[in-house]
Amino acid sequence: MTDDTLLSARGLNLRFGAIPALVDVAVDLWPGEVLAIVGESGSGKTTLLNVLSGRLRPDDGVVWYRDPSGRLHDVHAMPAPKLRALHRSDWGFVQQDPRSALRMGVSAGGNVGERLMAQGLRHYGSIREQAIDWLRQVEIDAARVDDMPRTFSGGMLQRLQIARTLVTHPRLVFMDEPTGGLDVSVQARLLDLIRSLVARLNIAAVLVTHDLAVARLLAHRIVVMQRGVVVEAGLTDQVLDDPQHAYTQLLVSSVLQA
Amino acid sequence: MTTISGYNFAYLDEQTKRMIRRALLKAVAIPGHQIPFGSREMPLPYGWGTGGIQITAAILGADDVLKVIDQGADDTTNAVSIRRFFAKTAGVATTTRTDAATVIQTRHRIPEAPLTENQILVYQVPQPEPLVKLEPSRAETRRMHALAEYGAMHVRLYEDITRYGQVAISYDYPVMVNDRYLMAPSPIPAFDNPKLHQMPALQLFGAGREKRIYAIPPYTNVRSLDFEDHPFRAGRAPHACGLCGADTSYLDEVVVDNAGGRLFVCSDTDYCETRRDAGHVGEAA
Numbered sequence: 001m002t003d004d005t006l007l008s009a010r011g012l013n014l015r016f017g018a019i020p021a022l023v024d025v026a027v028d029l030w031p032g033e034v035l036a037i038v039g040e041s042g043s044g045k046t047t048l049l050n051v052l053s054g055r056l057r058p059d060d061g062v063v064w065y066r067d068p069s070g071r072l073h074d075v076h077a078m079p080a081p082k083l084r085a086l087h088r089s090d091w092g093f094v095q096q097d098p099r100s101a102l103r104m105g106v107s108a109g110g111n112v113g114e115r116l117m118a119q120g121l122r123h124y125g126s127i128r129e130q131a132i133d134w135l136r137q138v139e140i141d142a143a144r145v146d147d148m149p150r151t152f153s154g155g156m157l158q159r160l161q162i163a164r165t166l167v168t169h170p171r172l173v174f175m176d177e178p179t180g181g182l183d184v185s186v187q188a189r190l191l192d193l194i195r196s197l198v199a200r201l202n203i204a205a206v207l208v209t210h211d212l213a214v215a216r217l218l219a220h221r222i223v224v225m226q227r228g229v230v231v232e233a234g235l236t237d238q239v240l241d242d243p244q245h246a247y248t249q250l251l252v253s254s255v256l257q258a
Numbered sequence: 259m260t261t262i263s264g265y266n267f268a269y270l271d272e273q274t275k276r277m278i279r280r281a282l283l284k285a286v287a288i289p290g291h292q293i294p295f296g297s298r299e300m301p302l303p304y305g306w307g308t309g310g311i312q313i314t315a316a317i318l319g320a321d322d323v324l325k326v327i328d329q330g331a332d333d334t335t336n337a338v339s340i341r342r343f344f345a346k347t348a349g350v351a352t353t354t355r356t357d358a359a360t361v362i363q364t365r366h367r368i369p370e371a372p373l374t375e376n377q378i379l380v381y382q383v384p385q386p387e388p389l390v391k392l393e394p395s396r397a398e399t400r401r402m403h404a405l406a407e408y409g410a411m412h413v414r415l416y417e418d419i420t421r422y423g424q425v426a427i428s429y430d431y432p433v434m435v436n437d438r439y440l441m442a443p444s445p446i447p448a449f450d451n452p453k454l455h456q457m458p459a460l461q462l463f464g465a466g467r468e469k470r471i472y473a474i475p476p477y478t479n480v481r482s483l484d485f486e487d488h489p490f491r492a493g494r495a496p497h498a499c500g501l502c503g504a505d506t507s508y509l510d511e512v513v514v515d516n517a518g519g520r521l522f523v524c525s526d527t528d529y530c531e532t533r534r535d536a537g538h539v540g541e542a543a
Contacts, residue, residue, distance in 0.1 A: 084407070110417050114409055122412070122485050123486045123487055124419055124485040125487050
């Protein structure tokens, strides 16, 4: 951990009964950096994401978060109101299924504005203006601000979720398979959007994916997990072009070449 | 009316009253916060005022004067029955005059005449949880109250303004009590919301089925939720009372014939009578 590490985890251990979900995991994240967690299904990727974001308490180990004023906070020792406030403002969470993150009975504008209202903004005009601005940034037609999410396509819903998450300008975003369940052309467009937004707004992100192509495109660094153990970590290109661990070699070689 | 024997004073046994008074003290200490209590079976169905009637029973003294209103009126079934119930079981004096009463149990209205420090207003509450339509889990709404996370309620107001151009909640309009707790003011019209603010009388809320009691102590800040650019507005029918001519009171719309004839009258019957006795005359009188 250095003086400007944004998020730092050491010695994370978590067991679900007999199953080791995390074994002595250490992760560092610096501001503006995108870190991908890859591995097969059941390898502990999502568990690690949930532990890093404070949603799940590890049996052992610590997660440090550095706030904008430079103070370090132990995420799991933080009082619940503070952690929830952090999730509302400095942090964001993008889930795989936008339907479970969005309020499906509330208009697109209301969905985007919710985090602003939760932060105490009480000016309808300005909330609406920012909602429209964010819909434009995620390439949704501003005229659809009053439409219900159920009239949106899968790719649009995911973009709406991203707008809703980024509206408060978080410094750190957790993404769980953000392109999962979308068809390939929609995926490509969404990846392009995420990449440009993350770069332009200088957002740090922890990205869980089983898709090495997504990791290659978005991530600066990559962590490979197998059965709860980090088997390899390093710069994305380095790990994917010259995998050292047998499991990583298997992962890389099993990708179909189009 | 003669009192009946075989019942404790004001129907409930003393232990139950004590339990309710404890909940009331707690409620007054934390304005707007819902306190659970062991609601009893009462000799009237849920939804008819079982919460209000238990609070009234617990606070009633032998020399209190009781008034009961339903939608502002003293002469509707619910109001008449509850008034007669306490006349029988407690032998207390009853009245229909707002200024003569020391305890007023109400359903869906606050009297038009200003209340004083010597009066207690008891509300019948069907649903005490203001967040119930937004969040079905009680565990989660309790957490939202504990952390004062009320952004979701404003999402509802946002949706209303987006769809209808204004907040379309006409009754049970959510309020912030003492800048801390979000509270359902029971299904009083939004028109009555401003009267909650800094009221000299003690306000007690009882929800019998939901087993919750909450309170607003005298002279407490109560603010209706709104946006800076869409401030709260208290709506009323744009007419004058047909009987007493009042043009600032809350009105009921009454269909009077089969030809579309309508009469607007004060929903507060005592207010209307007092004005007519003082010589005010409406167009239909």
